[in-house]
Amino acid sequence: MGFDREATQYNCGCYYEYFSHDFFNYSKDHQFHNVCGKHNTHKFAMEEQHKEQQGKQIIEQASYVLSQKMKPDKVIHFLRIKNVLSKKEENNLLEITSERQRAKELLSVLANSTKPSYQQLRIALIKANQSDLLKYLNEGSTTEEEGDITTAYEGKCFLHLQGDTHVVAKEYKNQMYIHIRNYDHTGPRHFPTKQGVALTPSRWLLLEMKKGNIREQYQKSIEGKLEDEVVMHLGGGVYVTINPKFPTIDIRHFWKPQDSDKPVATKREIVLTKTKWERLCLVMEMIRDFIPELDKACIC
CATH class of the missing domain: 2.30.31.10 (Transcriptional Coactivator Pc4; Chain A)
Structure with missing residues (x-):
């Protein structure tokens, strides 16, 4: 049995290559490729992707209440500017006549996107003067309090x-x-x-x-x-x-x-x-x- 070259790919484009065997990994020959330019180590890329996956789960869990309360148009505009949404996705969302359905579809797009979307959604809500909705996107393990985020943004x-x-x-x-x-x-x-x-x-x-x-x-x-x-x-x-x-x-x-x-x-x-x-x-x-x-x- 020989060694196979395998890779762990991250959504940002970075990937980690290594040799593997049927029974073990050969760790002496491995290399991390910082494709996006933001992650200097394999561990940092892995932590950031794990955090983003948690964020997408939070978006899914908050989808119902956010779709009832969110005014989506300004949020969509900001997310397009930040390239979280493509031009086609923006147009498709804006063609939806029901505001509630438009918000619901936006949250579905973000939850299933391969792009980082959780933190950008939080910033978009602040930019759209809807920071009162941040409480529905609360990370259970975060050290930030929503009141601090809102107050600090005002400052x-x-x-x-x-x-x-x-x-x-x-x-x-x-x-x-x-x-x-x-x-x-x-x-x-x-x-x-x-x-x-x-x-x-x-x-x-x-x-x-x-x-x-x-x-x-x-x-x-x-x-x-x-x-x-x-x-x-x-x-x-x-x-x-x-x-x-x-x-x-x-x-x-x-x-x-x-x-x-x-x-x-x-x-x-x-x-x-x-x-x-x-x-x-x-x-x-x-x-x-x-x-x-x-x-x-x-x-x-």
């Missing part, structure tokens, strides 16, 4: 990375800040802790610009190929550091004493694990849905 966004860490955008003294911060979940609300950083739009854009270099240096650190600490400046007193001794990415505020030329690290920082960093990169792709002002911001 721009509240996006979950992992554990207690969220990306939050709010204004302070007429200045927009994008926080990457740990939140304390006490009772039905989330409260910000001091563990985090606040970035102006300019510094967020620099973080996006340096994303590829950060990913490259971080991968070297994980593989043990990074010899010295890497420091990248995001403007002001904010720096990204990657230390070969620790498998994390550290974003931290520094300050410069008057009697020293060397900046000193403060306790205002956020430490990102591999999963948090990968999900932060995904947030970078969707955050303009919440903060369109970023398109007009400039790096200075």
Whole structure:
């Protein structure tokens, strides 16, 4: 009996190849192909697909009540803009004369789609001023509370990375800040802790610009190929550091004493694990849905 080459395919296009035998898998010869460009590892692609499958089950379970309450036209429009729906699917839905039936068919299309649709449906409901319907799309295991999502959206966004860490955008003294911060979940609300950083739009854009270099240096650190600490400046007193001794990415505020030329690290920082960093990169792709002002911001 010989070995057969098999592959695990994900909806995003990524796939994982390996040799298999009738009685066992030969794990020494395997390779993950990051086709969509969003998943650096087989594990991350698998987690994201599992989460999306759970989301589609939630859509199915909520279909009856949503079809009774949802105003579908604006939701359909937004999902088309985000390429969750094709032009043909949009036209077919809009040809349905009954609003209730149109909403029901939309939810059926999303539940059976191979494209990521759960989170996009949630964003579409917010965009369509129907955030009161988010409670019907509640994930049983989520750390987000629907009240926090709605309130945070009104203050721009509240996006979950992992554990207690969220990306939050709010204004302070007429200045927009994008926080990457740990939140304390006490009772039905989330409260910000001091563990985090606040970035102006300019510094967020620099973080996006340096994303590829950060990913490259971080991968070297994980593989043990990074010899010295890497420091990248995001403007002001904010720096990204990657230390070969620790498998994390550290974003931290520094300050410069008057009697020293060397900046000193403060306790205002956020430490990102591999999963948090990968999900932060995904947030970078969707955050303009919440903060369109970023398109007009400039790096200075």
